[in-house]
Amino acid sequence: MDAGIYNSVLVTGSNRGIGLELVRQLAESAIPPSQIFAGCRDPDGPRGKALKDLAQKHLNLITVVPLDTTDPASIKEASRVVGSKLGDGGLSLLINNAALNIHANLQEAGMKEMVDVYITNVVGPMLISKEFLPYMQRSSALPGSWAAKSGSKAAIINVSSMLSSIEKCPETFIKAPMYPYRTSKAALNMLTRCMAEELKTDGILVTALHPGWVKTEMGGPQAVLTPIESVSGMLRVISSLTSKDSGTLLNWEGNGIPW
Numbered sequence: 515m516d517a518g519i520y521n522s523v524l525v526t527g528s529n530r531g532i533g534l535e536l537v538r539q540l541a542e543s544a545i546p547p548s549q550i551f552a553g554c555r556d557p558d559g560p561r562g563k564a565l566k567d568l569a570q571k572h573l574n575l576i577t578v579v580p581l582d583t584t585d586p587a588s589i590k591e592a593s594r595v596v597g598s599k600l601g602d603g604g605l606s607l608l609i610n611n612a613a614l615n616i617h618a619n620l621q622e623a624g625m626k627e628m629v630d631v632y633i634t635n636v637v638g639p640m641l642i643s644k645e646f647l648p649y650m651q652r653s654s655a656l657p658g659s660w661a662a663k664s665g666s667k668a669a670i671i672n673v674s675s676m677l678s679s680i681e682k683c684p685e686t687f688i689k690a691p692m693y694p695y696r697t698s699k700a701a702l703n704m705l706t707r708c709m710a711e712e713l714k715t716d717g718i719l720v721t722a723l724h725p726g727w728v729k730t731e732m733g734g735p736q737a738v739l740t741p742i743e744s745v746s747g748m749l750r751v752i753s754s755l756t757s758k759d760s761g762t763l764l765n766w767e768g769n770g771i772p773w
């Protein structure tokens with residue numbers, strides 16, 4: 515994977531699971547981006563250790579950015595930190611990866627479960643995309659900053675899920691009722707579709723990506739893919755996106771998933 519097509523990348527929720535592996539593979543690719551911003555809500559806590567160790571190995575490449583994706587003040591401060599590091603440069607790739615899953619069927623899902631998951635999985639990505647948009651627009655305006663073949667110069671990836679698919683629900687429901695998570699990811703898909711329309715004129719692609727069922731804290735040990743397998747597929751898909759993929763839901767192998 516040629517990560518060098520991204521001048522600069524921000525990954526949210528990058529201290530563990532898929533987010534941590536995204537940062538690792540981006541940093542260790544043959545042609546890495548010039549800057550990787552690794553968002554993490556508690557970098558100094560025990561859950562931040564693996565990311566801090568990785569950043570230590572790539573001192574001039576990875577910047578760990580304190581970022582709670584549900585806290586507007588934290589988003590603003592993260593944007594200030596990233597902006598000061600970018601200087602005149604832009605942000606070419608934003609991966610909205612951070613998410614929450616509360617396992618709750620119809621009987622178990624109450625207002626708190628629905629609202630907490632919605633805020634993390636939908637409101638957070640929207641606020642972050644808005645806050646970092648000026649840097650992405652700047653990236654889009656820079657000559658040659660995104661793969662020429664994509665016809666775009668910046669991209670927002672919203673990490674979604676197969677469980678968001680309304681059409682696939684009859685096949686997937688029984689194993690994973692998960693009302694808060696499914697409905698939030700369906701809403702994230704609509705956010706993706708809306709932003710894809712709005713940002714077309716800026717040359718910014720917006721795509722929802724399903725990573726597969728992955729062995730992480732969220733995916734559990736029964737999952738079929740390792741984070742390494744999932745993320746190498748995701749990055750391959752991201753690096754080959756073109757404008758026809760904007761506003762779609764793809765899986766880690768690049769195949770479309772129906773809404």
Ligand SMILES: NC(=O)c1ccc[n+]([C@@H]2O[C@H](COP(=O)([O-])OP(=O)(O)OC[C@H]3O[C@@H](n4cnc5c(N)ncnc54)[C@H](OP(=O)(O)O)[C@@H]3O)[C@@H](O)[C@H]2O)c1
Nearest residue numbers: 527531532555582583612613673675727728730731732733
């Ligand atoms: N694993 C799967 O099988 C699977 C399948 C489909 C889709 N996905 C999607 O893939 C993405 C990554 O999932 P994963 O499996 O890596 O999940 P995970 O292991 O549970 O990791 C979730 C990450 O999100 C972070 N996060 C949650 N709330 C946050 C907040 N308010 N602010 C900042 N960070 C926050 C967590 O940070 P803390 O450590 O601070 O909690 C953690 O880094 C998610 O969007 C998920 O919905 C996963």
